[in-house]
Amino acid sequence: MTDVLSAAGAVELAVLERSGMIESRHLGVAVVVGPDAASLRELGDVDALIYPRSTLKPVQAITALRLGADLDGEELVLATASHAGTAEHVAVVRRILDRAGLDESALQCPADWPSDRAARTAATAPHPLSMNCSGKHAAFLLACVRNDWPTDSYLELEHPLQQAILASVQEFTGHPVEHSGVDGCGAPVHAVTVRGLATAISRVTGPTDDPDASRLAAAIREHPWAIDGPGRANTVTIEKLGLIAKLGAEGVMVMGAADGTAVALKTLDGSLRAATTVALQLLVEAGAVDADAAAEVIAVTSERVLGGARPVGELRAVV
Template sequence: MSQTFPVAAAVELAVVERSGFIESRHAGTAIVLAPDGTTARALGDVEQPVLPRSSMKPMQALACLTAGAALDGERLGLATASHSGTERHVTVVRDILEAAGLDESALACPAAWPEDGPTRDGLKRELLGPERVYMNCSGKHAAMLLTCRTNGWDTATYLDPAHPLQAHIRDLVERLTGSRAVATAVDGCGAPVYAMSLSGLARAIQRVGTSSERSPFALHRAAGALVRAVREHPWTIQGPGMPDTIAAEKLGVFAKSGAEGVCVMVAPDGTAVALKMLDGSGRAAAVTALALLTQAGALPAPQVARVIAELPLTVSGGGQKVGVIRPTV
């Protein structure tokens, strides 16, 4: 059976401090790539396979672009997103579906409540329930459906690993990581997700995050457009007050979190980070990635400190702040 790295291959990346007592420790692996692509720092065994989960979405969105889907601006941001389900997000997802000549019933992702609290509360007040369009991967799924309609591919089976769209995505993922997928699994949204080394994930996200729209190569031009869409519309990538959106909005960082404690980031200078928390918790992932970029000299420490203050890292007790989640790298 394929598997991720064992406990012995991990290192401590972050801790949870409560009233001066270290209550919990998050172990994992992390890699920092210098702007030239060389390994600047490796923590733990970064050659062991991980499932990138939603950190693979930039590659899936890029595959949709290279297959001819008409995605740009907010549409392209939503194709890359794990969105919080605000009405603004859902409006764009529906717009992508309309462009494909489809409605929400074509989405094969599970129905879900929006992660955004006010939107969720509003649905409950109206006695409405979970819907597929509110699922945080619905933008990716809408983009996949648009790609299928653009190419005349079947839309009913678009999540089958053997479908032409998924075959194209896998080819592009392997091209960007520079290696064959170790295993194929089913992501939470139902789409295929491919196991790869953490170093391969870092290489792939750096190649996407440093691409130029002026490149002579079509793939790089498309990747440059994708990154620009997220940086110009940071609300699309996740949502108000959420780590990926804050990193893009305040620091110009191309960030994409994934389930089970995965996080990738590319700083404006091209420095890239990929990490995986072994316990699957994502609560310390973004702050740890930002700390690694800062230590690499890719981000200004004072500005990062202000951004970190906006992240949900407070440990509460009795209704008051008694501690914090902090990186130990």
């Protein structure tokens, strides 16, 4: 099997500086690919295996469309979202379930609290609808209903839905899947290389003959609030820069431009703190994003380094 990411395969991607001294360093791997999936920049061992976590939700959503899930607009974005659990997010998930003729009891994602602060305060208990993957699960169920497949076993790797997703992952990354595990939401997660992940995102966000990929990319750009949440990093990046941005647990991030230039990265320690900053800097250096516009997004999405409530440093990419 291909080697998994190790400390030896990682390089420094970002540092946090406080009062003129570097306090923390984020190590990881990153790759930038062009519209033809050719590598433009490689940092670290980009052919090591990682779990892509939620960054491969776009491929899962495209598979649901191919299988007849009748989704469009906000509903399609929720199928690929790691949403904040706001009332608006939950309402869209309910619409998808209603179309499938199911209710929330069919969801097999775990109960969770909303990550949106106001929604969490208003919640009385954790709930599967509030779990950030509930839109993906609702889309899975709709695809099963449209194909007369069982809905009680939709998360099993041998289920026809999951076998179709496995085939799509191999198609979009360009590599066979050597290992599969279980994601935080309970669905199968397939190990891929960082290079393969960037290739997949380029094929989703750039020029393509795949009508379902085009529909998904257009929906995300039209409804960026749905993929994450108002004021949150992925949503702000999409709104301000027109990129498609998708985070994944354990420090994975992907971004793709309309011309097909894409970046994928994974931090060794699993932290997402520097992920948006590093990904945007790499796209700036690749000529896919305006430097000033990217700096504005970094300024509002990056963690502030404060001392006594005033700025005393910064988190910055060193790529």
